[in-house]
Amino acid sequence: MxxxxxxxxxxxxxxxxxxxxxxxxxxxxxxxxxxxxxxxxxxxxxxxxxxxxxxxxxxxxxxxxxxxxxxxxxxxxxxxxxxxxxxxxxxxxxxxxxxxxxxxxxxxxxxxxxxxxxxxxxxxxxxxxxxxxxxxxxxxxxxxxxxxxxxxxxxxxxxxxxxxxxxxxxxxxxxEVALALQEAMLPARRQVRHQAVAVRYRPAVGALNVCGDWYDLVDLVGGNRIGVSVGDVVGHGLAAAGVMGQLRSALSAASRVAEGPGQALDVLGRYAHVVDGAESATAVTTFVDLDRHTIAYSSAGHPPPALLHPDGRVEFLDRATDPPLDARPDPVQRPQAETEFTEGATLVLYTDGLVERRREDIYAGLARLADSLVRHCHDDPETLADAVLLDLLPPGGATDDTALVVVRL
Incomplete structure (x- = not known):
């Protein structure tokens, strides 16, 4: 058929x-x-x-x-x-x-x-x-x-x-209450010293299909570094918003003291193990060193970040992917990988509402994202974020909420 x-x-x-x-x-x-x-x-x-x-x-x-x-x-x-x-x-x-x-x-x-x-x-x-x-x-x-x-x-x-x-x-x-709670808990882009950042959150179509997705941007200790993360909690409404807030805050704190993104997700996974409602939650975090021009990253069951190089090439950061946060009875150390970038590259993190569609392979959504990034590669982060949402989200709205972070490096 x-x-x-x-x-x-x-x-x-x-x-x-x-x-x-x-x-x-x-x-x-x-x-x-x-x-x-x-x-x-x-x-x-x-x-x-x-x-x-x-x-x-x-x-x-x-x-x-x-x-x-x-x-x-x-x-x-x-x-x-x-x-x-x-x-x-x-x-x-x-x-x-x-x-x-x-x-x-x-x-x-x-x-x-x-x-x-x-x-x-x-x-x-x-x-x-x-x-x-x-x-x-x-x-x-x-x-x-x-x-x-x-x-x-x-x-x-x-x-x-x-x-x-x-x-x-x-x-x-x-x-309305859940959306207000989500807006209060999600960070503003001014919380990081890096200014070329655009963030977007789009709630799903439907009364309660909101508040599972989150993002976080933090200044990291030691050097000219920032941490950029996104995550997704299974479930919707006020309960999901509460779990989202706990996980975002825990990862934000862990990122400031962890040696790398793998260790930060390891700590978050152990914390998720004792949080009701955190089952099968996913997250991906990146540590960006703006002086060394490197990105260290680790993923817990989450779609891979995209790195748009100045020459128009799109690289998906998928070499350090592990199961969701609370997938194992006994948490183990999370994997971590590193890639290099040149000045002018763009890092894009997002949640699955942007790329996943029912009865469609996830790679089709990733291909759409890559195509959109290439077509709008010369746009500033704010314009690029709006263009990606316009290209990838259905005209009537998606059935899952979507978080998007665009960082010009």
Whole structure:
């Protein structure tokens, strides 16, 4: 299957159950085979037509509310960009064989948005389960009994919708608190004497998918040296933000007294072993000697830093990679490697949200990063950081947060 493009049109037509695609103006864009079968309509009867011209309310029923309820649900989806589950609806359909005669039908609809690159709703997925036979098998509510049942189900659905709204609001508040906590704990670039530094943090799309990633920049003792690190905590939200803060602070302190980055990560790994929530956390740290023009580095399960040389060549620092921080029951000394650079080179550290994508090899993401760095190799760090994020992050935002540090050496 990986060698063959998936025919999503064929997949749509084969979907079990009734599914239609509507424009935000409620015009039928497409319908699947089950939709045509269950409604008794042809594709020509529906595609290109306004929803309620194709399926108006029963004019013989003055109490009919199906059209109004469905329109309200679809408009909510367009306005909020969120899925809307409707209560059971009685929505009579005019008979194809006997025009003018209306058949009593019961439907259970779900409406969902399809978002464009700008985050706006471009299509509506209208999925319907026809439950008329189920209702009849349970005694066939008609007249006032049917209306009471519809009203009760609609009330329950609205109560569930309101509960979901409150949960989303609570999650949004937690996201705001977590982001504020992260911003307070992450260091400003002025904390190092080296001025040609750009730092970026981009939270993930979603209420709680934030606060696992961190970065750190410190002046090292002895000589004209700086330490640059990034890391990633498994998990999201306030708990991850707390663990992130503990690990960042521990590595910052260890880097100031360690002989090298391998020893600093060794200390951090021993500390992570006793921190709840630090399981499988990753980190990479570099010690940059600006006088000797060398970079010593060590990685604990983290994507390799990239070194952009002045001639446009990109070198990934991947010769000292070890498992994540708390991967071993008994921590052992971490490996360390060293490389040289010439003045004008650029060191780039990042977290996996920048390069990793589902169902894609990590090397594809690293190749994209290298290509972006080469194309923007003459930019200053601030411009380069923005260009890399623009090139590599999806237009609608990534599903994982991203930290990025760019240092001109």
């Amino acid at each position: 990986s060698d063959t493009a998936i025919d999503y049109g064929a997949v749509f037509q084969a979907l079990p159950g009734m599914v239609a695609l509507l424009t935000p103006e409620l015009i039928y864009a497409d319908v699947n085979e089950d939709f045509l079968l269950m409604t008794g309509r042809s594709r020509e009867d529906l595609v290109g037509r306004y929803l309620f011209d194709a399926f108006p309310d029963n004019p013989n029923d003055s109490a009919a509310t199906g059209m109004r309820n469905l329109a309200a649900s679809l408009q909510r989806v367009v306005a909020t960009g969120e899925r809307d589950v409707m209560a059971l609806q009685r929505y009579d359909v005019e008979s194809v064989e006997r025009p003018g005669q209306w058949e009593e039908r019961y439907w259970s609809p779900v409406n969902a948005p399809v978002l464009g690159p700008d985050g706006k709703v471009v299509l509506l997925v209208h999925r319907v389960e026809e439950v008329t036979e189920l209702i009849r098998a349970r005694g066939g509510p008609t007249g006032s009994r049917a209306r009471v049942m519809e009203a009760e189900l609609y009330t329950r659905a609205r109560e569930l919708q309101e509960l979901n709204d409150r949960l989303r609001q609570a999650h949004a508040r937690e996201r």
